[in-house]
Structures are given as structure tokens and as C-alpha cells.
Amino acid sequence: MLDNTEARKWLDGAWVRVLESGLGEPDLEVDRLVNSRLVSIRYAVFTQMLGKIANAQRSLLSLQLGSERSPGSWDARSFCSSVIVPWVADNHDVLGNSPDPYVNNPLRRERLDEGTHQLRYKEEWDALVAFLAPLDVAGRIKLESAFIRCLESASRRLADQSFGYQVPIRVSLPQMIRVLKAFLAETSGGLRALVLTVAAMTVLGNAFSLFENVSSQGLNEADSLSGAPGDVMCMDSNGNIILAVEVKDRALTLSDVRNSTQKARTSADPFSNLLFASPRIREDERDSIRKNIETAWASGLNISQIDIIDLTNAAFSLLSESWRPKLLREIGAELDKRADHIHRRAWYDLLSSIGGQDKP
Numbered sequence: 001m002l003d004n005t006e007a008r009k010w011l012d013g014a015w016v017r018v019l020e021s022g023l024g025e026p027d028l029e030v031d032r033l034v035n036s037r038l039v040s041i042r043y044a045v046f047t048q049m050l051g052k053i054a055n056a057q058r059s060l061l062s063l064q065l066g067s068e069r070s071p072g073s074w075d076a077r078s079f080c081s082s083v084i085v086p087w088v089a090d091n092h093d094v095l096g097n098s099p100d101p102y103v104n105n106p107l108r109r110e111r112l113d114e115g116t117h118q119l120r121y122k123e124e125w126d127a128l129v130a131f132l133a134p135l136d137v138a139g140r141i142k143l144e145s146a147f148i149r150c151l152e153s154a155s156r157r158l159a160d161q162s163f164g165y166q167v168p169i170r171v172s173l174p175q176m177i178r179v180l181k182a183f184l185a186e187t188s189g190g191l192r193a194l195v196l197t198v199a200a201m202t203v204l205g206n207a208f209s210l211f212e213n214v215s216s217q218g219l220n221e222a223d224s225l226s227g228a229p230g231d232v233m234c235m236d237s238n239g240n241i242i243l244a245v246e247v248k249d250r251a252l253t254l255s256d257v258r259n260s261t262q263k264a265r266t267s268a269d270p271f272s273n274l275l276f277a278s279p280r281i282r283e284d285e286r287d288s289i290r291k292n293i294e295t296a297w298a299s300g301l302n303i304s305q306i307d308i309i310d311l312t313n314a315a316f317s318l319l320s321e322s323w324r325p326k327l328l329r330e331i332g333a334e335l336d337k338r339a340d341h342i343h344r345r346a347w348y349d350l351l352s353s354i355g356g357q358d359k360p
Contacts, residue, residue, distance in 0.1 A: 002054040004082045011050060011087055018151045019341050026156070027149055033128055034095075034153035038121060041128055043088075043101035046154075047080040048112070048132055049147045053140070054079075060136040061112045061129065063102070070110065077102035092345075094158045158341050165332040165347065168354050171324045177313050179328075179350045184249070184309070186346060191339060193249040193308065194231060197277045199330035200312050201234055201245065207323050208315075212237040229267040230260070230274065241271035248278035252305055254285040257292045264301050276305040 002010060033045045051074065052058045059072025066073035080102050088095045101107065106119050112132065116125045135143050184192055198216045205211030211234040230244030244267075246260050256276065264274055274296075281289055293303045316324060328351060335344045 001056075004054075004079065007050060007054040007079075008083050008087060010053070011083065014148060015087075015091070015151055018148060018155050022340070024152045024156070027153055029131065030146075030149045030153045031156070033131060034150055035157060036124055038106075038124055039096040039098050040101050040104045040106055041124055042095040043080060043084055043098065044076075044107060044112070045128060045131070045150055046095070046147075047076055047084045047102075049135070049143065049150065050083065051076055051079045052136070053143060053147060056140060059111075060132040062110070063107055063112060064110050066110050073110070077107070092158065092161060092164070092348075094154050094161070155341060165329070166351050167325050167328045167332070168351070169325065170321065171328065171354055172321075173313070173316055173324065175354055176316070176324050176328070177309065179354060180309055180312060182350055183331075183347060188249070188343060190247065190249045192343060193277070194247045195331060195334045195339065195343075196312075197245060197247045197308050198232055199327060199334050200308060200315075201232055201243075203323060203327045203330055204315050205234055207319050211235060211242055213239075229263050229269065229271065232277075241267075241269050243273045243275060244271055245275045245277055247308075248276060250278065251280045251282040252276050252278040252289065253282050254288045254292065257289050257296075257303065261292065261296050261301065261303070264296075272300055272302055274301060274303045276303070277308040277311070278305060279307045279309075281305060 030045075033041055036042055048060045052060050055074070057072060058074045062070070062073045063076050064073065065075050077100075081100060084095075085099060085101070089097070106125065109115055112125070113129050116122055116129065119125050131146075135146055180196060184196065186192070194216065198214060201211065202214045205214055213235045214232065215235070216232045217228050229241065231247040232245035233241050234243040234245070235241055244264065246256065248256065256278075260274060260276070264271065296303050312327070316327070332344075332347060332351075335347055
């Protein structure tokens, strides 16, 4: 048996595991409930199931405390207010933003399977009962498995939402750089580095009138399949590539330089500037990399390498402070387009922390 605090801890742990495992495939049975037009149903499916996970003596179909002749009755409204409502609020209102979902008339009954004929959207409530009723006697393993399916559905729902990132009106350059470093410090398989690079090139291209358009490919999209000469392409108004950027969240290697040089030579869109946005160069290959860069230059290809944080720090030191919030907003927009909840939530939390940082 779990008290409300322990139930919330169990929920948080299960939620993290679901988010880390990816979105999974659509699940029509639970997606119908988790994405129901009725906010009450969205909350009810999580409240009723987690309530029984916390205490197996409870009935999944019970909504209120009843008499001794009502086995398994319990106060689902209080449990929802204490556990589910705060969890939803902490996860960007993934189920809606009702402060007290069980105050609605459809949930002010003793049981879910009583009086459904009197309800509007009867078919929606019948679908909820049909889902919960077999689980009421199925045992904990099946119940938890079904609950995880609902969490997976919620993660897919969250992936379709845009976060309300709280970008400050003013942010100092040291504050911005600290946030960017913290963002890149977490392992992401290169995704965060790509997001920052795309956002930085977009804003800098606009600020310095360098590029008309910036495009990028997916993180796991092979260059050979896309035909792109780099991870990020910066183009003029005619669609000509001015700069191709290869993004690495590790040391640049000789193999990286050779492969990218070959792509540049065979690209259908000729260009002369290639930038490696990588934190460093592999030390034992530094001389070989330098020689390859010199050879490429002789054949008309200019190759550079710089840490994207260093580039951002230097470039934004030349710009007015109004460009810093623009970069932070652009990062959020890129995350909403290509990243899952974990990375977007991390960015949300980092932005929320800016106000609490020491001023430079």
C-alpha cells in the first residue's frame, strides 16, 4: 500500500522510464482515453488506475466513499487533487489544466458504471468503463502494464505540445553562455549540439545579414541519403550554399575531415566554406588534420573548426543584448520541432533558472 506521497514518487519514476524509452507506437485503445475531448476522462483514467496501484483494495470503478455495502469504495477526488493534478501541472498540463477535475458532474457519482445512460457523450464514458472493468480483477501486473500504456500515450501527447518557454526580456551574455554550457553538458547523442548550432546560425545569419535561410537535416538522417553536404546548410536568397556546417559533440577526427571533404567535392550544390562545430580536435591527429585542411584549401575549400559555445560567445559580444533572447527563443522553437520531452523540459528548466543566477 502506498500513501499519496509514495504514489507520486512511483508515478514520477514510471514517467521518467517511459520518457527515456521513446514515444512508442500509437495505441488506439488508450490513446482514445488519454486524448479524449473530455478533460474529466483524461484525468479519470490516470486517477482510477494509480489509485488502485497504490491500494489494491480499491475498486477501479469507484468514485466516492460509500457505505459498507460498497466494497472497494474510496475518495478518488481527493487522490486526484493530491497526486494527479500536481503531476499534470509539473508536466506542462499534459492532460489539461483543471484544478479539480472530479468536481464535474460526470465524476460526482458513486461509481463509473452507474448512470452512464444519463450522461452526455455516453459512448466516451462507456469506453472508459470498458477499459477499466477487466483490469479491476486482473491483478497488479496487468494493471501496471496498462497504466504504462497510458503513460506512453501521454508522452506522445506531450510530444505534440509546444512548451511555454519563459524567455527573459533581458539576459546577460555570461548568463546566456552558462545556460548554453549547461544545456550541452547532458548527453543527447548530438541532438542538443545540433539544435544549438541551427538556432545560432539562424540568428547570426539574420543579425549580420550573412544568410537568407538556414536548413538542417534530421539527427539520424544519413548525408548520403539526403544529399546534404553537412548537418546545417546556410544559404543565400537564391538557395546557394554559403556555409555548410558539420556538428559534432565530440573531438574532431581525421576521418571526419576526410569524409566531409569528400562530400563537399561530390556535392550537387558547390560551396567553398565548411565549418566543423565541434568542441575540440583530437590531439593525436592534430597535425594530420591540419595538413588535410591545407590541402583542401589549395583545392578551393575553406575548412574551419570552432566550439559552438566559443563562436556564440564571440559573435554575441558584438551584438546588442536584444539578440540574446532571440537565440533562446530560437533554441526552444528548434527543440519543439525535433526533440522529445526530456530535452525540452531540460531547456524549460534552464530558462526558468536564469532569474535566480548571480548577476555578472
